[in-house]
Amino acid sequence: MSLPQPCPTTPSPAEPLDLAAAAALEGVRGANPLVGAVISGPDGAVLAVGHHRGRGAPHAEADALTRWRAARAQDRALAAVDPAACTMHVTLEPCDHTGTTGPCSLAILDAGLGAVRYAVADATGAEGGGAARLARAGVRVTGPTGHAASAALTDRWRHVRDAGRPWVTAHLAQSLDGQAAAADGTSRWITGPASRAHAHEVRARVDAIVVGTGTVAADDPRLTARDAVGADLTVQPVPVIQGRRDLPAGAALADRADLIHVRSHDPHAVLATLAAHPGPWPHGGSRPGHLLIEGGPHVLGAWLAAGLVDEVFAYTAPLLLGPGLPAVAGLPVGTLAEGLRWAPDPSEGGPVRTLGDDVLFHLAPTAKD
Ligand SMILES: NC(=O)c1ccc[n+]([C@@H]2O[C@H](COP(=O)([O-])OP(=O)(O)OC[C@H]3O[C@@H](n4cnc5c(N)ncnc54)[C@H](OP(=O)(O)O)[C@@H]3O)[C@@H](O)[C@H]2O)c1
Numbered sequence: 618m619s620l621p622q623p624c625p626t627t628p629s630p631a632e633p634l635d636l637a638a639a640a641a642l643e644g645v646r647g648a649n650p651l652v653g654a655v656i657s658g659p660d661g662a663v664l665a666v667g668h669h670r671g672r673g674a675p676h677a678e679a680d681a682l683t684r685w686r687a688a689r690a691q692d693r694a695l696a697a698v699d700p701a702a703c704t705m706h707v708t709l710e711p712c713d714h715t716g717t718t719g720p721c722s723l724a725i726l727d728a729g730l731g732a733v734r735y736a737v738a739d740a741t742g743a744e745g746g747g748a749a750r751l752a753r754a755g756v757r758v759t760g761p762t763g764h765a766a767s768a769a770l771t772d773r774w775r776h777v778r779d780a781g782r783p784w785v786t787a788h789l790a791q792s793l794d795g796q797a798a799a800a801d802g803t804s805r806w807i808t809g810p811a812s813r814a815h816a817h818e819v820r821a822r823v824d825a826i827v828v829g830t831g832t833v834a835a836d837d838p839r840l841t842a843r844d845a846v847g848a849d850l851t852v853q854p855v856p857v858i859q860g861r862r863d864l865p866a867g868a869a870l871a872d873r874a875d876l877i878h879v880r881s882h883d884p885h886a887v888l889a890t891l892a893a894h895p896g897p898w899p900h901g902g903s904r905p906g907h908l909l910i911e912g913g914p915h916v917l918g919a920w921l922a923a924g925l926v927d928e929v930f931a932y933t934a935p936l937l938l939g940p941g942l943p944a945v946a947g948l949p950v951g952t953l954a955e956g957l958r959w960a961p962d963p964s965e966g967g968p969v970r971t972l973g974d975d976v977l978f979h980l981a982p983t984a985k986d
Contacts, residue, residue, distance in 0.1 A: 633657050633706040634736050638766035640668040641677065641708050642964045646928055647784050647822050648906025651770040651964060652677040652709045656685045656730070659702035664688060664695065671822060672900050672907075678711050678721040682728050701731035708767035710739040710760060711747035722747035726754050735760035736767030741778070773927055773981065782888050785925050786823065787910040787917055788816060789944045790932045796941030797914050802835050804942075811973035812932040817843050819930060823854045824898040824905035825877070827887060829916035830860030839869045840911070852899045854909065859887055859916050884923045918947035921957060924982070928962055931978040958983050 633655040641653030649669060654677040656665040665688060667681030675683065685703075689696040705711075711721035711733065725733060725747075733751055738761040752758045777784050790808045791797055798804035806813065820826060820842035828838060840856040841849045856870050857877045864871050864878070877894065879887045896903040910920050920926050931944075950956050959980035961968030970977045 632764070633661075633663065633704075634708060634734070634762070634764045634767055636663065636666060637668075637677070637706050637708050638736075638764070638770060640666050641767075641770050643966075644669050645671040645822060645965055646774070646962070647786070648672050648824075648900070650709060650774040652707065653770075654678045654681040654705060654707040656681050657704050657706065658698050664698070664703065676712065676721050677709075678705060678707055679719075679724050681705065682724055685728070699731075700729035703730050704732040704734060705730050706734045708736050708764070708770055710735045710737065711751065712739065713747040713750050720747065720750075722750040725751060725756065730756065732757040732759070734758075734762060736762050736764035737771060777927055781892075782925075783824065783891070783905045783908040785908045785910060785920065785927050786819060787920060787926045787929045788819065788932070789912060789917060789929070790816075790934070791944040792934055792936040792938040792941070794937050794939070794941075795944050796938040797912065797944040798835070798942040799938050800940045800942075802942070805836065807936060807938075808932045808934045808975045809973040812934070812975045812977065814845060815972055815977065816930070816932070819909060820854055821850055821852070823907040823909040824900055825855040825857050825891060826909045826911050827857045827859055827916065827920075828911050829913050830858060830862040830864075831915060832911070832913040833858055833860075833868060833870060834862070834865055835913070837865070837869050838911075854899055855905075857887065857891070859884075882919060884920045884925050888925075912944075914942055914944055914946035918945045921945060922948055926982065929959060929978070929980040931980065932972070933976045933978065935974055960984075 637653035637655045641651040644651045649672050651669065653668040655663055658664050665681045665685035667677045667684055669677045669680065705725055711725060713720050713722045733756055735748065748758050748760060789797060790812065792807055826840045828840065832838065841853055843849055855875045855877060856873055857879065858870065859879050861880045870876055877890060879890045891905050898905050900906065910917055910926065948957065960983045962979040962981040965979060968979050
């Protein structure tokens with residue numbers, strides 16, 4: 618494993634939480650919140666910046682501490698700075714529980730930092746509560762400080778957590794004229810290799826992938842997460858089929874012992890089936906934290922119409938298909954004002970990226986009034 622590059626000491630920003638929030642946006646959305654952390658010295662100079670990279674990865678505080686230690690190992694002046702005179706600024710209250718990583722409260726105590734400032738309280742029961750432990754141990758704790766950019770990082774994640782359902786990501790691969798398939802149903806491949814590689818990265822994050830019976834019949838997908846050379850990754854999402862029809866004989870998914878088939882058109886029935894499933898899910902735990910809707914158009918339309926999609930990755934290829942199959946079907950939109958408008962998602966490299974010849978839009982639902 619390569620050591621993280623030490624973070625060069627930088628002058629004090631007006632608000633270290635601004636820097637922490639910007640770092641957090643480099644992470645990925647999903648079952649875990651976006652979190653960023655900054656360690657500052659006694660003069661306010663920034664000594665290290667860290668962020669959380671998604672489930673199973675170190676939390677932002679642990680990432681910042683690793684970078685801070687690496688910087689101290691290489692710089693005598695930094696090594697001479699008393700940790701007790703340093704402050705951890707973090708966008709979300711440090712956790713106090715052991716999941717796939719250890720409690721951040723203990724990591725901060727172990728490092729001997731004298732002060733912690735956090736922007737937003739973590740009210741997730743056993744997973745929150747790190748501030749109280751730190752304060753009991755004599756750390757100067759300030760928070761929640763109420764920082765708008767930090768709150769915005771976790772607003773959607775909190776909403777999903779409070780609703781007791783998984784984070785739902787939707788994919789669609791479309792032509793420039795908005796088709797998900799040509800008139801004869803062929804859709805492989807509308808987008809190029811770079812888009813498909815990104816789509817596999819997203820598959821690797823999730824617990825389960827939902828497709829409709831129409832997509833199974835047309836494409837016979839395997840729904841596995843694969844690496845750059847096409848090999849299956851060790852951890853695989855559970856395939857979920859939505860629709861009343863049986864699988865076609867010999868379908869690739871028929872061999873999957875973990876296949877879940879929900880014979881309903883209602884996305885809530887899919888969520889209820891997944892909630893009742895005992896697990897364990899591929900990324901651990903007894904409930905799916907992250908679900909991917911891969912289409913096709915009717916299933917995607919149903920999830921969008923139900924207001925159950927938390928982010929969209931729309932891969933758009935410079936290709937015109939003329940009469941074909943619109944990427945989203947069945948939305949009850951009769952006039953412009955009824956359209957579902959989406960907002961740019963600033964995380965993961967920003968809302969618009971080029972992937973080879975394609976353009977990737979990363980979108981968030983617009984806030985409801
Ligand atoms: N470009 C892309 O990103 C992409 C992705 C996936 C698929 N595709 C293409 O899409 C085409 C298939 O389109 P499709 O619309 O048939 O795919 P689909 O949405 O996967 O399947 C539609 C079928 O799913 C069932 N279903 C489940 N929930 C439904 C709901 N709420 N509303 C309506 N039907 C529901 C129905 O079948 P039952 O009778 O079984 O209930 C329906 O006929 C293929 O050509 C495929 O290549 C493209």
